[in-house]
Amino acid sequence: MRAYNLDFTSGLFLAPLSGYTSWPMRMLCREYGAELAYTEMISAAGLTRNTMNTAKILHRPACDTPLIAQIFSASPEEASLAARMIEDQGFAGIDINMGCPVKKIVSRGAGSALMTDPERACAMAEAVVKSVKLPVSVKMRSGWDTSTLNAVELAQAFEKIGVDILILHPRTRADMYRGSPRWEVLREMKQTVGLPVVASGDIRTASDLAALSELGADAFMVGRGAVGRPWIFRELSGGPAATLAERKETILRHLDMLCSLLGKTRGVRHMRKFISSYVKGLHGASHFRPLACTIDDPEQLKKSICEYFAGVEALDPDSEPSPADPGE
Ligand SMILES: Cc1cc2nc3c(=O)[nH]c(=O)nc-3n(C[C@H](O)[C@H](O)[C@H](O)COP(=O)(O)O)c2cc1C
Structure with missing residues (x-):
């Protein structure tokens, strides 16, 4: 699979997990086979104002690569400014967070709240795509709630805008982390969009990978399953459990x-x-x-x-x- 101008063999990626996936966890997961990692979500506002916390999130060893920087913002202008700042920091790409369900983020109009405002979501994707030469991805949910399942529609718009790759955690914002991911949304997305799609949500075993490949997933993101189990990437690649x-x-x-x-x-x-x-x-x-x-x-x-x-x-x-x- 090719995405972010890179070739991947297993397509096993470490998901962004705020509060967990700083470089130590990323490095361990890479050692056990994660082919790509993402930063924890970074506030575009914090980045453009150069606050201390953001600088710490960006800090990492040179071998923590390839790495995608994930930003969150409610404003297309702010996101594009942040993307330009990130462009010079050695990242392989930029991901826009349109999936975070946390109240503190959605109340500001960022994260999954963007899915309730497709015009602003598209304006943001377009602003970022146009401001940088780096490949851009969008990570999203299936929609805000079951009455607004608009991930496929948005994915089609993002493809036209020039987004490189999509990441889908197909729960709704209302689902938070409850229930099962709505994988039928992934199938529909793959049937209607030409971009690679990364599946995210409850991936733990080789049979999960097989089922998602069947639905058309091009790559697989592991989040909670890798907390305290970085060797899950080796297991998912068919290797042995950790001794x-x-x-x-x-x-x-x-x-x-x-x-x-x-x-x-x-x-x-x-x-x-x-x-x-x-x-x-x-x-x-x-x-x-x-x-x-x-x-x-x-x-x-x-x-x-x-x-x-x-x-x-x-x-x-x-x-x-x-x-x-x-x-x-
Ligand atoms: C504690 C925690 C922090 C998370 N932080 C982020 C984040 O910063 N950016 C993001 O896009 N998703 C974030 N997520 C969502 C995950 O990336 C992933 O999509 C979701 O947890 C489903 O995958 P999993 O079952 O493999 O964990 C977070 C999830 C959890 C549980």
């Missing part, structure tokens, strides 16, 4: 990278979001989790992780975790 030793090494490296990104105290605290998923399905996880979440010192936490894994191995050296869903 206990790999799990332990991955957790320790994730912690190190988060401390280098955020500093020791914030790094350890941020790691708490991942620990529960990292140990899910292992012996004694329910005792280890609360203990690990009281530790503020990285060296102490590493020691505790090593002791925990030594205990798991001693209990049952042959045990390997079952594939688990980390949930939200």
